[in-house]
Amino acid sequence: MYWLTWRQHRAQVLATTGLLVVLGALLLASALDATRYLAEHVVAGCPGPAEQCRAVNAALTQRYGLVYQAVLGILPLLGPALVGAFWGAPLIGREFERGTNKLAWTQSVSVRRWLGVKVGLLAVLVVAAGLALSAMVGAWLSVFDDVVGPAFSNAGLFNLVGVAAAAWWLFAFTLGVAVSTIVRRTLAAMAVTFAVIALVFPVMVFARDAYAEPLRASYTEYQAILDQGAILTGNVWTDTSGREIADPPSALCPPAPGEADTEAGQRKRDSCLAGQGYLATVEYHPASRFWRFQWTQAAILAVSTALLGAVAFSWTLRRRQ
Amino acid sequence: MTARTNASGLGPAALEAVNLSKRYGSNQALLDCTLTIPAGRVAALVGPNGSGKTTFLHLVVGLLEPTSGEIAVFGDTVGRDAQALTSVAFLAQDKPLYRNFRVREMLRFGRDLNPRWNGELARQRLDELEIPLDRKVGRLSGGQQTQVALTLALAKQPSLLVLDEPLADLDPLARHDVTRHLMAAVAETGLTVLLSSHVVPDLADTCDWLVVLNRGRLQVSGDIDELLASHHLLVGPADGADAVAAEQQVVTRHTVGRQASLLVRGSAPAAGPDWTTRPVELEELVLTYLRDPAATALQPAMCQN
Numbered sequence: 001m002y003w004l005t006w007r008q009h010r011a012q013v014l015a016t017t018g019l020l021v022v023l024g025a026l027l028l029a030s031a032l033d034a035t036r037y038l039a040e041h042v043v044a045g046c047p048g049p050a051e052q053c054r055a056v057n058a059a060l061t062q063r064y065g066l067v068y069q070a071v072l073g074i075l076p077l078l079g080p081a082l083v084g085a086f087w088g089a090p091l092i093g094r095e096f097e098r099g100t101n102k103l104a105w106t107q108s109v110s111v112r113r114w115l116g117v118k119v120g121l122l123a124v125l126v127v128a129a130g131l132a133l134s135a136m137v138g139a140w141l142s143v144f145d146d147v148v149g150p151a152f153s154n155a156g157l158f159n160l161v162g163v164a165a166a167a168w169w170l171f172a173f174t175l176g177v178a179v180s181t182i183v184r185r186t187l188a189a190m191a192v193t194f195a196v197i198a199l200v201f202p203v204m205v206f207a208r209d210a211y212a213e214p215l216r217a218s219y220t221e222y223q224a225i226l227d228q229g230a231i232l233t234g235n236v237w238t239d240t241s242g243r244e245i246a247d248p249p250s251a252l253c254p255p256a257p258g259e260a261d262t263e264a265g266q267r268k269r270d271s272c273l274a275g276q277g278y279l280a281t282v283e284y285h286p287a288s289r290f291w292r293f294q295w296t297q298a299a300i301l302a303v304s305t306a307l308l309g310a311v312a313f314s315w316t317l318r319r320r321q
Numbered sequence: 322m323t324a325r326t327n328a329s330g331l332g333p334a335a336l337e338a339v340n341l342s343k344r345y346g347s348n349q350a351l352l353d354c355t356l357t358i359p360a361g362r363v364a365a366l367v368g369p370n371g372s373g374k375t376t377f378l379h380l381v382v383g384l385l386e387p388t389s390g391e392i393a394v395f396g397d398t399v400g401r402d403a404q405a406l407t408s409v410a411f412l413a414q415d416k417p418l419y420r421n422f423r424v425r426e427m428l429r430f431g432r433d434l435n436p437r438w439n440g441e442l443a444r445q446r447l448d449e450l451e452i453p454l455d456r457k458v459g460r461l462s463g464g465q466q467t468q469v470a471l472t473l474a475l476a477k478q479p480s481l482l483v484l485d486e487p488l489a490d491l492d493p494l495a496r497h498d499v500t501r502h503l504m505a506a507v508a509e510t511g512l513t514v515l516l517s518s519h520v521v522p523d524l525a526d527t528c529d530w531l532v533v534l535n536r537g538r539l540q541v542s543g544d545i546d547e548l549l550a551s552h553h554l555l556v557g558p559a560d561g562a563d564a565v566a567a568e569q570q571v572v573t574r575h576t577v578g579r580q581a582s583l584l585v586r587g588s589a590p591a592a593g594p595d596w597t598t599r600p601v602e603l604e605e606l607v608l609t610y611l612r613d614p615a616a617t618a619l620q621p622a623m624c625q626n
Contacts, residue, residue, distance in 0.1 A: 001433065001434070003429065003433055004430055004433055004434070007422070007426060007429075007430075008419070098417060098419075098420070099413060099415050099417040100417040100418070100419060101384075101417075102379075102384060102411065102413040102417050103413065103417045103418065103419075103470075103473075104434075105383075105384060106382045106383070106384065106406070106409070106410070106411040106413075107406070107430075107431070107434035107435055107477070108403075108406050108407040108434055108435045108436055108437070108477070109406070109434045110403060110406065318386065
């Protein structure tokens with residue numbers, strides 16, 4: 001069974017390995033380039049938020065943006081879609097399409113074992129590939145830490161580092177297998193898998209805010225919180241007794257003429273309102289929640305994966321031809 | 322299912338189906354089939370297109386699950402006992418193989434997935450057939466692909482070999498070759514064969530057991546020689562047919578003009594002087610039964626009453 005699994009799926013394994021190697025080389029080149037730039041442009045305390053770092057920061061951001069826009073921006077979504085379509089969907093779809101299920105399932109190996117070994121073995125490889133990707137992206141990101149901040153607040157990068165990529169890839173692979181057991185056509189299964197991932201991914205990104213109760217801070221710390229790489233989830237007003245309200249009474253602290261829409265006018269009004277006991281607060285998830293959020297998302301995806309796996313197995317074992 | 326012994330009392334029957342039914346939605350593909358095929362037979366499964374042949378064979382090899390009833394191969398219930406998979410080999414109608422595998426890799430596939438695999442036998446067969454092991458399966462001719470598929474099935478060393486229309490899509494020469502190799506394997510190993518076909522003349526020389534399926538119902542199951550010996554065609558005047566029919570076990574009855582012909586069962590039927598009695602041929606027997614779906618001839622007698 002091990003040989004058969006390898007023989008039937010080696011194209012996917014080799015292609016994925018090849019793509020990861022190419023991506024790794026790209027990231028390595030980018031990281032080396034950035035490191036060399038830093039070594040040649042030593043400015044005390046840079047990179048960092050200080051004023052004298054502007055040139056260094058810009059150079060690093062430019063190098064970061066190059067790679068991010070070329071591959072990493074689309075990879076969080078494209079990766080799972082490709083894994084689901086090319087690793088998952090053909091596993092059953094191609095057998096039904098060519099009638100070879102009638103050959104494979106009438107050997108001395110039970111369908112349960114046939115599917116178990118194939119799915120199990122490929123799942124291990126998919127997880128390993130996902131972890132390898134995350135390790136590479138994580139290492140590359142660490143070079144740019146001081147200019148772009150942690151990956152936490154970037155929904156795309158968040159799904160490329162830690163355990164997120166592995167969880168997504170495993171979910172997508174199992175989804176592809178489950179869909180192909182039902183539709184029994186490779187191409188149709190690929191399309192459905194693509195569509196489901198394109199639908200689920202944004203839902204998961206939006207669901208992220210709900211993984212924990214957000215923290216609150218005064219609106220005056222807004223910029224500082226943002227700089228620390230937190231996820232901002234909203235802002236609320238509280239009145240004199242600390243209750244949440246939609247807006248402070250408009251009669252209070254009217255803006256000076258001509259200042260209503262300016263930042264200075266806004267700040268003036270905020271401090272006036274604060275003097276009256278009305279506080280603007282921001283709700284946010286601090287970057288320190290990175291791993292908590294990583295594992296929460298991974299757990300949700302893992303449970304979905306298990307359900308899809310159960311669907312794939314029970315559907316295949318039903319022997320309804 | 323308990324293993325019942327066959328007529329000769331030598332271990333379990335090669336195949337035993339009890340009240341086997343299969344329904345797809347509202348389509349009743351197979352209804353209440355009960356039959357036994359003794360070990361060592363070469364059984365022909367015949368019936369018109371859509372009569373449930375492929376459904377029956379897929380139930381035998383475990384690709385399908387019966388809606389009701391049970392089926393056992395050498396006493397092992399299909400779908401429950403893992404042993405049933407090991408003792409049966411199947412050649413599906415479209416002879417599926419992995420087209421992008423080399424022939425050598427197809428053999429590796431067989432070796433890895435079957436504990437009783439006989440690689441020596443496989444290589445020897447392909448060598449005799451001059452099928453190169455390095456060739457991709459997709460580049461072989463249709464006849465060669467059938468031979469590779471048959472080689473895989475035989476090298477599995479099954480006790481029961483199930484073939485779905487093995488000769489369809491083959492030219493006469495390849496047809497002859499496949500039949501010859503199949504019969505040689507039967508003679509060497511004594512394995513039981515169950516093959517489906519809609520070409521009856523091909524079967525007379527190779528098969529010794531006949532199963533007729535018609536519209537999902539089992540019509541005939543029995544030893545071909547016994548079936549032929551126990552059926553006779555009586556031809557005589559139509560106006561005397563009722564009297565003759567009353568004394569005989571009539572399977573079917575046809576009247577053309579003033580002449581009636583009766584297919585009757587039983588040894589040496591006696592009719593009046595106006596009547597001629599003659600034996601039937603296999604094809605005639607099959608066609609007569611197929612024209613009259615209500616008629617049945619099932620053997621052994623315990624099968625259905």
